[in-house]
Every structure is written in C-alpha cells, then in structure tokens.
Amino acid sequence: xxxxxxxxxxxxxxxxxxxxxxxxxxxxxxxxxxxxxxxxxxxxxxxxxxxxxxxxxxxxxxxxxxxxxxxxxxxxxxxxxxxxxxxxxxxxxxxxxxxxxxxxxxxxxxxxxxxxxxxxxxxxxxxxxxxxxxxxxxxxxxxxxxxxxxxxxxxxxxxxxxxxxxxxxxxxxxxxxxxxxxxxxxxxxxxxxxxxxxxxxxxxxxxxxxxxxxxxxxxxxxxxxxxxxxxxxxxxxxxxxxxxxxxxxxxxxxxxxxxxxxxxxxxxxxxxxxxxxxxxxxxxxxxxxxxxxxxxxxxxx
Amino acid sequence: xxxxxxxxxxxxxxxxxxxxxxxxxxxxxxxxxxxxxxxxxxxxxxxxxxxxxxxxxxxxxxxxxxxxxxxxxxxxxxxxxxxxxxxxxxxxxxxxxxxxxxxxxxxxxxxxxxxxxxxxxxxxxxxxxxxxxxxxxxxxxxxxxxxxxxxxxxxxxxxxxxxxxxxxxxxxxxxxxxxxxxxxxxxxxxxxxxxxxxxxxxxxxxxxxxxxxxxxxxxxxxxxxxxxxxxxxxxxxxxxxxxxxxxxxxxxxxxxxxxxxxxxxxxxxxxxxxxxxxxxxxxxxxxxxxxxxxxxxxxxx
Numbered sequence: 001x002x003x004x005x006x007x008x009x010x011x012x013x014x015x016x017x018x019x020x021x022x023x024x025x026x027x028x029x030x031x032x033x034x035x036x037x038x039x040x041x042x043x044x045x046x047x048x049x050x051x052x053x054x055x056x057x058x059x060x061x062x063x064x065x066x067x068x069x070x071x072x073x074x075x076x077x078x079x080x081x082x083x084x085x086x087x088x089x090x091x092x093x094x095x096x097x098x099x100x101x102x103x104x105x106x107x108x109x110x111x112x113x114x115x116x117x118x119x120x121x122x123x124x125x126x127x128x129x130x131x132x133x134x135x136x137x138x139x140x141x142x143x144x145x146x147x148x149x150x151x152x153x154x155x156x157x158x159x160x161x162x163x164x165x166x167x168x169x170x171x172x173x174x175x176x177x178x179x180x181x182x183x184x185x186x187x188x189x190x191x192x193x194x195x196x197x198x199x200x201x202x203x204x205x206x207x208x209x210x211x212x213x214x215x216x217x218x219x220x221x222x223x224x225x226x227x228x229x230x231x232x233x234x235x236x237x238x239x240x241x242x243x244x245x246x247x248x249x250x251x252x253x254x255x256x257x258x259x260x261x262x263x264x265x266x267x268x269x270x271x272x273x274x275x276x277x278x279x280x281x282x283x284x285x286x287x288x289x290x291x292x293x294x295x296x297x298x299x300x301x
Numbered sequence: 302x303x304x305x306x307x308x309x310x311x312x313x314x315x316x317x318x319x320x321x322x323x324x325x326x327x328x329x330x331x332x333x334x335x336x337x338x339x340x341x342x343x344x345x346x347x348x349x350x351x352x353x354x355x356x357x358x359x360x361x362x363x364x365x366x367x368x369x370x371x372x373x374x375x376x377x378x379x380x381x382x383x384x385x386x387x388x389x390x391x392x393x394x395x396x397x398x399x400x401x402x403x404x405x406x407x408x409x410x411x412x413x414x415x416x417x418x419x420x421x422x423x424x425x426x427x428x429x430x431x432x433x434x435x436x437x438x439x440x441x442x443x444x445x446x447x448x449x450x451x452x453x454x455x456x457x458x459x460x461x462x463x464x465x466x467x468x469x470x471x472x473x474x475x476x477x478x479x480x481x482x483x484x485x486x487x488x489x490x491x492x493x494x495x496x497x498x499x500x501x502x503x504x505x506x507x508x509x510x511x512x513x514x515x516x517x518x519x520x521x522x523x524x525x526x527x528x529x530x531x532x533x534x535x536x537x538x539x540x541x542x543x544x545x546x547x548x549x550x551x552x553x554x555x556x557x558x559x560x561x562x563x564x565x566x567x568x569x570x571x572x573x574x575x576x577x578x579x580x581x582x583x584x585x586x587x588x589x590x591x592x593x594x595x596x597x598x599x600x601x602x
Binding site: 041 | 313314315316320339340342343346363364365366369370372373376377380381394397398401402405406407408441442
C-alpha cells in the first residue's frame, strides 16, 4: 500500500498552526521523506512517524521552508545512533550546506550518508518494490517534483484450485511469477487457470513548488494521486505567476489535464487563516480534490 | 523590568514535547533573543513573543540545537517585511553559513542585518538602558555565555515634597539626575530631601553549554539570576565531563560559589522523561533553583 502523510502544509512562514512543507510517502514498510521544512523532526514525533524507517530523503529545492529542518534531522539520526544508510537527494549545493554545518559543530555522523545531486529528470531509486524519479518544475530557483511508482505485484494464487490440482508448494513462487505448471504426466496447467493478475502498481506525484506549467503533465499523467501546491486562491493569479506559485483552479486544471485520479492541495500562503475556500475552488474544476491536512494520511487505493 | 521567557529547555534531540535551546530576555520594551534552536519561530508564535521587538540575537555556539532555527527566523523577518536593523552575535562562521543559505535561495533580506563575530569576552551592547557582554565557557567547540546588566535607573521624585516646595516642573529631570535645587531666594534644597535613590540595575547571566568550570564565576558574580545548563543528573558526572556538560549539583555549586540570588536550570538531556529530580538535586545545593519551563517567564525583581 502506498500512502502519504502530511507533516507540513504551509508555505514560507509558519502560521495558524500550519508548518512548512514536509510529507512522508510510505510503501511496504519504508518511509520516504519528501521535503523537510523547519520543525519536521518535531512533527514526526507528534504524528508518530517511524524515523528509523526513513532511508531516503528528497528535497525539492533550496528555499528554506522546504529544507531548513534537514540538518537537524540528520543530526538527530546521529544522536539516536542510527546505523543504516541514508540517501539524500536535492539540488546543489545542499551537500555543501549540510557538510559545513556538521564540520563547524565537530559532528561525525555514525551512519553512512550519501548525497545525490539533482540536475535533470531521472530515475533516483529503482528496486523490486518501487521506482522513484524526479522531474523539473518551474520555480524561482531550481526545483524538482518527485514521482513514486509502485512496481506491479506478483500474480495471486487461487489457492483452492492450486491445491486441488496438487501443484507442489515449491512451485508456488513460479506460479506467482506467471509460469505455467507441467504435471508429472506432462499435462500443462495454464497459469491463468490458477492465478489472477496482480494489482496494478499505484502512482503518486509530489509536484513541488511551481508556476502553472503543463510541461509536468507527461510525468504525472494518470497518476492515482498527485500533490500540487496551491499557494493562492484564484483571485490572485497575477501574484501567483509573479512569485512562481499556483492558484487553486490552476492546480485543479493540471490534475484534470493529466487525468489523475485524485488531487491533494497544499503549500497554503500564511495570509489565509482558513482553508475551506481552497477546497471549494479546486473542486469546482476537479471534484476529487482534498486539502492536505497536517497529521492526515492519504491512502492510495 | 528584566525578565526571561523560555522557548526551549531541552538539549540536542527534541523529546517529551521539549524543544532545543532558546530564550527571550525582555527589558524595557526590547526583546533580546538568546540562542535559536530549530522551531524557535514556531515557539515564538505559540508563546506570543513580539518578534518585531527583537533587534539583537545572541548565539552561544554552533551546535545545531542552539542555532538551527536562526536562518528560518531571519527569513521570516524578511517575508514579514521587517525594516529595522537586526544584529546577530555568534562565533565564526555563523555569518558564512547564513549568507550561503540566503544566496542559494536567491533571497535578499529587506532589512539591514549585521553580523558580529564573537572571539573573546567583551561588551557587545552598551546603551543607556542595558549593557550586554559575552564570556567564554568550556565546551567541545567555541562557546559563549551572555551577561545582561540593566543600567541603574534615575532617582525617584518624592512628588508631594517637590510640589510643596514649588520646584518648577522644568527642573524635575535635573532632580532625577541628582542635582540640588536652588530657590529664587538662593536657598538650597538638597536632592536627597526630594528624591530617593534609584533601584539598582538587575543582572542576568545565560551560561550557555559548559562543563563545570569555576572560571565563569567572575563574570556572573552576584547576578540576580543565572541560567545554567544541567544536561544530566548528578549520578552521571563522568558522562557530563566527557561531553562537556554539567550536572544538577555542579550547576548549583556554581550558583552558590558565585553568590547569585536565583538559579534557573535547563538544557535537559532527552533521555529524561521527567524533570522533578533535576529540581530536587539542584535545590539540595542551592535552594533558590527553578526549572526553566517552556513558555514560562521569570521576572527578575
């Protein structure tokens, strides 16, 4: 199961008890942290995120509200004596900034920390469970969105039929991988007689900070869920453009044009004390929109 | 009135809803921020600290739990369109770290920001209301405590007597400054007949992170209140020494030897879920000890 937990849904200045951007994408026991605004480690404690399950951190861009919490989190992992590898992805010079602060503090982290500099759209992680890639967005400084694509699972055994046909247990995993079974008498049992097709892998895209820009559509096309920023309401389109951000209706238009199944909106400007209108405006264009609420987990079915 | 509001009382790792070090020293309408751990700006909102009154920030040392919130706060001041001067004091290379992060984000602050590098014990601020100086402490990296000395006020008019003697209003401020009054008939009215002595200026010292070290005593001698770290309870003296920190009884011994009036203790290790024993142990040595509790304001009378 792929799911997303929101740790911060606000833009630059914390306000109205909303925090800067951070979210955890969870899949099959792993937690992937996306952005890490100031206070993320405190939000993790509040919302009971298992920090030990985080092996990859993705930083979209180097505006403070997306990464000022990173150095503190890396430090805390050290103080908690983490041992496992940690991979951090972000634009240059993130590595230099973090390493400088570690050096000044005379801190040696007790775990292997690997930095990966984002420079272009590419696949960042690709294993048997998930593929994670980045794509550029249009912001005031270099910025990337992240796409999480769950791998297709294995075929599912129709266990009653499998047993009835006396297929040996040792062959089950071959069945899950799609092979036909040949009985000792040479009879072929077709795979689709005893298994069903696996569920299609789910697809989630975090679209980072961006102006309205249809060039991201190929990356996020037909995703099961996307998170798109809506820093502003619809009546300040000009301001949104000027500041390289998006309005409610614009984010919803992207969701619609990309034929995604669900839209999650966030990165709300701190000038708004309430969020109802964000939801209402976006839903006018794309009905299956939800507000990204801190502490909430959105499961992708 | 000099007072101290605690924003964070914990050591390195946030835990048990305790936050990293930060406190606000308030005096006569000005707020002086001392240390700025991650999340300080959020704590300021929570505890209704008037951010606009902050003109000076003092960073004791460059361990993250004392300054990782600074860059975010400076950024927020910018986003809130602050215009007034801001002075930041801290060890090198604080300026370089902050400036690098601003540059990478393509951020130009809209207010004048002045960095002052701490290198030795010296007076940092000296005006008609307050004198603020720094003194070195013994920590794993370069570290400074800060001493706040309220200037003595003016003499207080005994207004009934002043009026009865027909001293003109235009001479009141001279009386407050200690001058005698000569009547039109040449008679001298001695200043102490119509005024009382001003209150003595109060003295507060923030003793930063430090090993037990009596060399700070000359700086904090007879202060009305000091804040001294007590990262550990008394039973782990060796660990405290090794890690350049102080225990409860050691902090209390410093307070006693320095003949201060009151001791505030904080910087509690995140391995302790409760704090009662900190208070109890310190009070055995120095009875007028209080725990530094987040959100509490300690007035110095």
